[in-house]
Amino acid sequence: MAEKKKQSGGGIHARRLVAYIVLILISFLCLFWFYVLFINATRSNSELSAGFTAIPSDHFIENWVNLKNGTLPIIRGMFNSLIIAFLTATLATYFSTMTAYAIHAYDFKGKKFIFTFILMIMMIPTQVTVLGFLQLIGKMQLDNSTIPLIVPAIASPAVFFYMKQYMDATLPLSLVEAARIDGSGEFRTFNQIVVPLMKPAIAVQAIFSFVGSWNNYFTPALVLHDDAKKTLPILIAQLRNADWLKFDMGQVYMMIAFSIFPVIIVYLILSKHIVGGVTLGGVKG
Numbered sequence: 304m305a306e307k308k309k310q311s312g313g314g315i316h317a318r319r320l321v322a323y324i325v326l327i328l329i330s331f332l333c334l335f336w337f338y339v340l341f342i343n344a345t346r347s348n349s350e351l352s353a354g355f356t357a358i359p360s361d362h363f364i365e366n367w368v369n370l371k372n373g374t375l376p377i378i379r380g381m382f383n384s385l386i387i388a389f390l391t392a393t394l395a396t397y398f399s400t401m402t403a404y405a406i407h408a409y410d411f412k413g414k415k416f417i418f419t420f421i422l423m424i425m426m427i428p429t430q431v432t433v434l435g436f437l438q439l440i441g442k443m444q445l446d447n448s449t450i451p452l453i454v455p456a457i458a459s460p461a462v463f464f465y466m467k468q469y470m471d472a473t474l475p476l477s478l479v480e481a482a483r484i485d486g487s488g489e490f491r492t493f494n495q496i497v498v499p500l501m502k503p504a505i506a507v508q509a510i511f512s513f514v515g516s517w518n519n520y521f522t523p524a525l526v527l528h529d530d531a532k533k534t535l536p537i538l539i540a541q542l543r544n545a546d547w548l549k550f551d552m553g554q555v556y557m558m559i560a561f562s563i564f565p566v567i568i569v570y571l572i573l574s575k576h577i578v579g580g581v582t583l584g585g586v587k588g
Contacts, residue, residue, distance in 0.1 A: 343556040366557040392512040395459040403466035425460035469504040
């Protein structure tokens with residue numbers, strides 16, 4: 304009996320060791336490319352052309368000064384990206400949570416059809432509808448404006464689906480009924496009871512929505528035309544497409560590193576909710 308327990312304990316330790324090795328390897332592979340990015344941001348264009356080295360160079364400040372004093376408004380681009388990404392994440396999470404609450408807490412005719420219809424919309428890629436979208440904003444005289452990049456975030460089928468699954472697992476209807484019996488209005492119930500309970504899921508989807516909007520190049524490149532209104536992904540693409548006399552790979556790496564910092568900060572602020580949010584959202588009670 305003791306020998307069996309010893310073998311069982313040895314098997315558990317072996318599996319745990321393998322798991323740690325795999326996790327360390329995956330972490331290294333994920334973080335290594337960030338290390339390469341920041342190392343390359345310290346090197347000059349000629350050094351980058353010579354090949355990769357793991358040792359930092361001394362051109363970090365030079366690359367930053369050249370980038371900041373260049374023709375592209377990178378500080379303004381950062382500001383534009385922050386506004387669009389923040390408002391997109393806020394609208395997507397709040398209104399998707401509200402929509403999921405309506406489907407979860409109310410019984411009405413056509414409820415199943417509406418749920419299925421929203422999921423069908425989620426299957427339609429952006430590229431299919433972009434021509435009609437551009438025609439619509441042109442008729443509304445919203446071309447070259449950030450409004451078409453922010454307002455459509457109110458209707459986010461993917462965020463809605465995640466919120467609905469999370470509510471099925473964590474939000475009992477008895478709690479909503481108790482709030483109604485106590486005289487709480489629907490908006491008060493949603494804002495003061497449902498939203499706090501959904502905080503882990505909201506944090507997870509806020510990160511995903513923020514990162515998705517921050518990295519979005521396709522739609523902003525079609526809508527925005529003035530350099531003062533463009534986002535960082537567009538400016539990075541313009542910097543990479545500069546003619547060979549002005550092309551500086553050191554500045555490109557510096558700008559990419561510069562654009563990653565806000566995403567890292569948002570992730571660090573909301574990361575404590577990720578594990579709980581993903582776990583509960585994927586398990587239906």
